[in-house]
Amino acid sequence: MDIKILGTGCGRCEKLEKEVINALAEMDVAADVKKVKDIREIMSYKIMSTPALVVNGKVKVAGKVPKRQEIKKYIQEELA
Amino acid sequence: MFILRFLNDQLLKMQWLHELVWSLVENVFGLDVSTRLGGSIHFFIYDIIKIFILLTVLIYLVSYIQSYFPPERTRAILGRFRGITGNTLGALLGTITPFCSCSSIPLFIGFTSAGLPLGVTFSFLLSSPFVDLASMILLASIFNWKIAIVYVVVGVLLAIVGGTIISKMQLEQYVAPFVFHQEISDFEKETTMTRRERMAYAWDQVTDIVKRIWIYIVIGVAIGAAIHNWIPAEMISALLGQDKWYSVLLATAIGIPMYADIFGALPIAEALVYKGVGVGTVLGFMMAVTAISPPSLIMLNQVVKSRLMAVFVTVVIVGIIIIGYVLNGFNAWLL
Numbered sequence: 001m002d003i004k005i006l007g008t009g010c011g012r013c014e015k016l017e018k019e020v021i022n023a024l025a026e027m028d029v030a031a032d033v034k035k036v037k038d039i040r041e042i043m044s045y046k047i048m049s050t051p052a053l054v055v056n057g058k059v060k061v062a063g064k065v066p067k068r069q070e071i072k073k074y075i076q077e078e079l080a
Numbered sequence: 081m082f083i084l085r086f087l088n089d090q091l092l093k094m095q096w097l098h099e100l101v102w103s104l105v106e107n108v109f110g111l112d113v114s115t116r117l118g119g120s121i122h123f124f125i126y127d128i129i130k131i132f133i134l135l136t137v138l139i140y141l142v143s144y145i146q147s148y149f150p151p152e153r154t155r156a157i158l159g160r161f162r163g164i165t166g167n168t169l170g171a172l173l174g175t176i177t178p179f180c181s182c183s184s185i186p187l188f189i190g191f192t193s194a195g196l197p198l199g200v201t202f203s204f205l206l207s208s209p210f211v212d213l214a215s216m217i218l219l220a221s222i223f224n225w226k227i228a229i230v231y232v233v234v235g236v237l238l239a240i241v242g243g244t245i246i247s248k249m250q251l252e253q254y255v256a257p258f259v260f261h262q263e264i265s266d267f268e269k270e271t272t273m274t275r276r277e278r279m280a281y282a283w284d285q286v287t288d289i290v291k292r293i294w295i296y297i298v299i300g301v302a303i304g305a306a307i308h309n310w311i312p313a314e315m316i317s318a319l320l321g322q323d324k325w326y327s328v329l330l331a332t333a334i335g336i337p338m339y340a341d342i343f344g345a346l347p348i349a350e351a352l353v354y355k356g357v358g359v360g361t362v363l364g365f366m367m368a369v370t371a372i373s374p375p376s377l378i379m380l381n382q383v384v385k386s387r388l389m390a391v392f393v394t395v396v397i398v399g400i401i402i403i404g405y406v407l408n409g410f411n412a413w414l415l
Contacts (some may be wrong), residue, residue: 008185008379011292012288012292039185039186039189039382039383040258043186043258046262046263046264046265047186047264047265048151048152048155048183048186048187048189048264049150049151049183049187050183059265063150063151063183064281064284064288065288
């Protein structure tokens with residue numbers, strides 16, 4: 001599984017990263033988590049608000065830090 | 081009229097809280113509120129509780145409204161207008177769309193790539209951080225409705241005029257080229273939110289924003305309490321007094337490098353007005369603190385050349401200084 005956290009480095013992006021790592025640990029799922037700070041790479045996902053969560057190349061959320069339960073749902077979607 | 085005044089005094093100005101904290105300080109702490117220590121403790125406790133209550137209610141309401149205007153939708157609405165109408169609409173939509181400064185670049189790129197004139201985007205970026213419904217109500221609570229409405233009107237005017245100047249100067253060449261060709265997907269999933277989802281979204285915004293800015297409020301109120309009770313009025317008026325020609329310049333210069341939320345700047349403004357500083361000087365200070373924030377400028381600089389940044393910053397600073405001097409002329413009427 002390939003997870004990307006998009007954001008220019010604000011506090012909310014850090015929080016999203018932490019939540020994702022915790023969610024993965026709780027679900028016992030291995031994934032490659034990468035933070036994307038380059039603005040052109042962020043924009044290649046065609047979003048207009050950050051932070052954003054991308055799982056396996058699909059934008060799941062943009063502009064907010066979702067609850068851990070929600071993050072787990074997005075990971076689950078990609079597992080199935 | 082009586083009912084309106086009652087609502088204004090109790091709900092907005094929270095006189096009940098003022099009295100409650102008064103008796104807490106006098107009877108429980110055993111301090112006289114007319115003394116320095118008692119007075120500043122009263123100011124601190126009363127202001128902190130009042131600001132947090134108002135903030136929670138207001139962010140909730142504003143976020144609920146905001147859930148109808150996700151950035152993709154704002155972009156679609158603004159794309160239909162040109163010229164001064166576009167600037168006006170951009171400035172007005174900026175007031176109901178508070179966003180984290182970390183989103184300002186994607187927004188800028190999204191708006192520009194949609195073919196929005198640069199000036200309209202800047203009108204939006206300008207009004208967004210410092211004019212919103214929450215700050216209007218807080219100004220009404222701390223000062224009065226006249227000041228609150230004047231603040232919003234001049235703020236929106238500054239955003240319209242600033243954006244128009246940027247349009248007229250045709251600075252498109254100073255924007256990184258890729259910005260114009262960036263694709264944005266049009267998912268408008270927010271518009272299909274249920275009422276329950278909007279309420280959850282609004283509550284998330286409340287906790288998120290309060291977590292992010294509470295420290296600025298505590299520091300702001302502490303500085304306010306210090307100004308209110310410990311710094312002699314003569315000292316303040318020597319620096320920022322109405323009769324000093326440099327007062328607005330100085331207040332703006334102090335405000336620019338300060339990076340705080342408008343809610344942190346408010347208690348400082350409150351204390352300064354009590355010390356007799358002109359309303360224009362104080363509002364100029366507040367606008368300087370909120371309109372120009374170094375972190376979002378640094379981020380904007382990634383997609384915009386320094387020349388355009390310099391124009392933007394100059395327009396804002398000159399605008400704030402003019403507003404400050406003009407409003408000082410109406411000081412007596414405003415208070």
